[in-house]
Amino acid sequence: MESETLGRLIDQHAAALELFARQWVDQPEDVVQEAFVRLAGLPIQPSNPRAWLFRTVRNGAINAGVKQRRRRRYETEVATPVSAWFEIKSLGQKEAAVDAESAQAALAALSPDQREIIVAHIWGGLTFDEIAQMAGHSASTAHRIYQAGLTCLRERLGVPCRTNSSRTIPK
Numbered sequence: 798m799e800s801e802t803l804g805r806l807i808d809q810h811a812a813a814l815e816l817f818a819r820q821w822v823d824q825p826e827d828v829v830q831e832a833f834v835r836l837a838g839l840p841i842q843p844s845n846p847r848a849w850l851f852r853t854v855r856n857g858a859i860n861a862g863v864k865q866r867r868r869r870r871y872e873t874e875v876a877t878p879v880s881a882w883f884e885i886k887s888l889g890q891k892e893a894a895v896d897a898e899s900a901q902a903a904l905a906a907l908s909p910d911q912r913e914i915i916v917a918h919i920w921g922g923l924t925f926d927e928i929a930q931m932a933g934h935s936a937s938t939a940h941r942i943y944q945a946g947l948t949c950l951r952e953r954l955g956v957p958c959r960t961n962s963s964r965t966i967p968k
Contacts, residue, residue, distance in 0.1 A: 798837050806846055807833060814850060818858035822865055828857040903953035911946030914939055 811829055818825030832853040836846060843849035904912055913932065917923045925943070929936040950956075 798839070798842055803833065803837050806836070806850070810847060810850055814854045817851060818854050821855075821858035821862035825854075825858060828854055828861050831857055899954055900950075903950050906953060907946050907949055910942050911949065914943045915946045915950070918943055 811833075814829045814832065815825045818828045822828060832850050835853060836842075836850060904915070907915070910932070914928055917928050917931065918925070923931070925936040925939045928934070928939040928943075932939060934942070
């Protein structure tokens with residue numbers, strides 16, 4: 798397409814196309830610009846460029862609107878406070894060994910691999926063979942990651958360990 802023709806189409810239709818696209822997306826300028834870029838790159842020009850532009854802007858704006866709403870929903874979900882991982886139960890006279898909020902913070906601070914394996918093993922009841930299949934590790938690697946994660950949890954929570962011969966065992 799000749800630059801003069803493209804410039805004339807932009808001058809004549811850009812404002813109307815932006816207004817048209819605004820019903821689907823908050824910032825229609827990008828959608829309109831993309832439509833003009835696509836029009837300029839077509840090997841064969843449409844017989845009715847104005848109708849082609851409106852159809853292209855409509856499709857682009859609808860797609861952009863869907864992406865925009867999805868992004869907003871995701872950002873809202875991420876900004877929403879995370880619900881507690883643990884239920885706080887009264888133990889009567891006996892006090893809980895670890896505070897639920899501290900435990901949640903300590904778990905959240907672990908590496909994703911460590912957290913995944915610890916939760917799968919302790920709360921999910923999976924064996925290390927099952928965890929290995931799920932996570933794509935060997936059973937020994939899964940166990941090693943599990944042990945390293947428990948060590949990190951103990952350090953973060955201040956849980957003392959007692960030694961029994963050559964091994965360190967949590968109290």
